[in-house]
Amino acid sequence: MKKVLRVLGFLILAIVLLIAAGAAFIHFRGVPSYEPREVQVNIPTDxxxxxxxxxxxxxxxxxxxxxxxxxxxxxxxxxxxxxxxxxxxxxxxxxxxxxxxxxxxxxxxxxxxxxxxxxxxxxxxxxxxxxxxxxxxxxxxxxxxxxxxxxxxxxxxxxxxxxxxxxxxxxxxVFKPFPYPEKTILAPPITDKVAYGRYLVNGGVDCYACHSASFTTNNPLEPEKSAGYLAGGNILIDPTDLREITSANLTPHPVHGIGKWTEAEFAEAVRYGKRRGGGSLSAAMPKFTVMTDEEISAIYAFLKTVPATDHAVDRVK
Ligand code: HEC
Ligand code: HEC
CATH class of the missing domain: 1.10.760 (Cytochrome Bc1 Complex; Chain D, domain 2)
Known part of the structure; x- marks a missing residue:
């Protein structure tokens, strides 16, 4: 029995030492560096x-x-x-x-x-x-x-x-730099509303990044695989008063999401930070003032197609 305990003691000590060594390694190494590159590109001037x-x-x-x-x-x-x-x-x-x-x-x-x-x-x-x-x-x-x-x-x-x-x-x-793309990346045409809305939400304006469960569980290479994709819950800080603000559920759920919102109400929230039913959203939600009607309409159309998620988000009213 004593021997077993002694072996166990050594094992625990070894594990503790390993964890400490790992932590020290990360502490002193800091954020890793990578090979910078200069790629061949032609930037337009028109x-x-x-x-x-x-x-x-x-x-x-x-x-x-x-x-x-x-x-x-x-x-x-x-x-x-x-x-x-x-x-x-x-x-x-x-x-x-x-x-x-x-x-x-x-x-x-x-x-x-x-x-x-x-x-x-x-x-x-x-x-x-x-x-x-x-x-x-x-x-x-x-x-x-x-x-x-x-x-x-x-x-x-x-x-x-x-x-x-x-x-x-x-x-x-967890975080790794993204690989440099091997092929030309094309955007869908803006006339294909749902596809273009998805492009903006996932690939450009990145609404999903704030509106999914957490920055730590987002999957930037495949945004739709992020935990709680677009169902809200990520904690942000209001830049004006430093309050914690939970992001909203943007899925079409009728109670917890934006299922009952009209496109006009949606546009007011996205452009000017207007809360549905009166008042203002927290400044943790950026105001996309220059967003065009077509862009807003495309995002709205895409959000209607994501699965309605029954995720109640407790937000400051
Ligand atoms: C979520 C906030 C955020 C957004 C959106 C963002 N940036 Fe940044 N950007 C940062 C931060 C933070 C840094 C500093 C990063 C660092 O030094 O590690 C940075 C750094 C940079 C740098 C300097 C890198 C250097 O070597 O000092 C450039 C250039 C840049 N961003 C361009 C852009 C462009 C272009 C866009 C839009 C397509 C953009 N950023 C969007 C937050 C952002
Ligand atoms: C920097 C983080 C961030 C980004 C990027 C962002 N949002 Fe938000 N958004 C929030 C937060 C936080 C709230 C909750 C604000 C509050 O409760 O006052 C919110 C609220 C909203 C609301 C109100 C929903 C409700 O139930 O009241 C809508 C609509 C919305 N966002 C749409 C969008 C769209 C569309 C995009 C992309 C174009 C986007 N957001 C990008 C953080 C963000």
């Missing part, structure tokens, strides 16, 4: 692409990157959950030293697809856009190179993010 890029960047990038004076110079993101640690978005102005201007087109496209920065660092909050069509992604870069006033050079470095142990753990074990 006015249609620039306008398209401006529209998409306003919908997708501006909310996280808008800093002082309306410039896209980056900001501290107080609205991401605490477990990410201190998060500051990047300076994406044309500045050649500190902004997106220091990236070549090929480096920028590689980063935006994979999440691997030009210095090899892995961007674990903004993990990249694996589903945006080539045309859309290239137009965004065309816009970033344009002389739009929001992109006028701001010569100021963005303070580096400071990951918590939990984020380092996730970045070592």
């Amino acid at each position: 006015s249609t692409s620039l306008a398209r890029g401006e529209h998409l960047a306003t919908l997708i990038c501006a909310d996280c990157h808008r800093g002082e004076g309306n410039k896209l110079s980056g900001k501290q993101m107080v609205d991401v959950p605490d477990f990410f640690g201190y998060v500051h978005s990047g300076n994406i102005t044309r500045d050649k030293k500190y902004g997106a201007g220091r990236y070549t087109d090929g480096e920028l496209i590689h980063f935006l697809r994979t999440g691997i920065k030009r210095d090899g660092g892995y961007s674990y909050v903004m993990t990249g856009f694996p589903h945006l069509s080539d045309e859309d992604l290239f137009s965004i870069v065309a816009y970033l190179r344009s002389d739009a006033p929001q992109l006028d050079p701001v010569s100021k470095p963005s303070p580096p993010c400071r990951p918590t142990f939990f984020t380092k753990f996730l970045a070592n074990v």
Whole structure:
């Protein structure tokens, strides 16, 4: 009996030591680095692409990157959950030293697809856009190179993010950079409402990322496989008063989802943050003010097709 206990004691000690060694490894290694790459791309310069890029960047990038004076110079993101640690978005102005201007087109496209920065660092909050069509992604870069006033050079470095142990753990074990796509990625035509709505929800504006169960269980490569896909429950922080806000169930469930919402009510919520039945939604829900009627209609049509999920989300009213 004594011998068994002694063996057991050694075993437990060995396990504890292994866990401690693993934790120390993750702590000191931090977020792993990867091989940066510069891919071959031709960024368009025509006015249609620039306008398209401006529209998409306003919908997708501006909310996280808008800093002082309306410039896209980056900001501290107080609205991401605490477990990410201190998060500051990047300076994406044309500045050649500190902004997106220091990236070549090929480096920028590689980063935006994979999440691997030009210095090899892995961007674990903004993990990249694996589903945006080539045309859309290239137009965004065309816009970033344009002389739009929001992109006028701001010569100021963005303070580096400071990951918590939990984020380092996730970045070592769960999160991985996305592979660079081997083929051209095409968007469905906007006339195919359901397909286009799905494209926006999963691949561009990423409604699913906030509206599924948790950032830690999202599946960015196959969004529909995320835990609690679009059924709400993810905890966000309201940037104005730092309250915790649970995201809403966007499935067509008549009680817990948006099954009874009209398209007009939906549009008011998405564009202006209006709550159905009066009042305002928390600022944890971005206002997609520039979203066109066609885009809203496509998203609404797609949301009608996802399975109605009986997930009651307790939200601040
Ligand atoms: C959810 C918020 C969020 C969204 C949406 C977002 N970003 Fe970012 N972005 C960040 C954060 C946070 C960082 C800092 C990452 C880091 O340093 O690890 C960053 C960094 C960057 C950088 C700088 C990388 C470097 O090496 O310093 C570029 C360029 C960039 N983003 C471009 C974009 C573009 C273009 C879009 C839209 C297509 C976009 N971002 C959308 C949060 C976001
Ligand atoms: C950054 C995270 C985030 C993103 C991205 C986001 N949402 Fe939200 N959304 C929220 C949160 C949080 C709430 C709950 C706000 C509240 O309760 O006041 C919400 C609420 C809503 C509501 C109100 C639902 C209700 O029951 O009151 C609708 C509709 C909605 N979002 C649609 C969308 C659509 C469509 C997209 C993509 C175009 C989107 N959201 C993207 C965080 C987000």
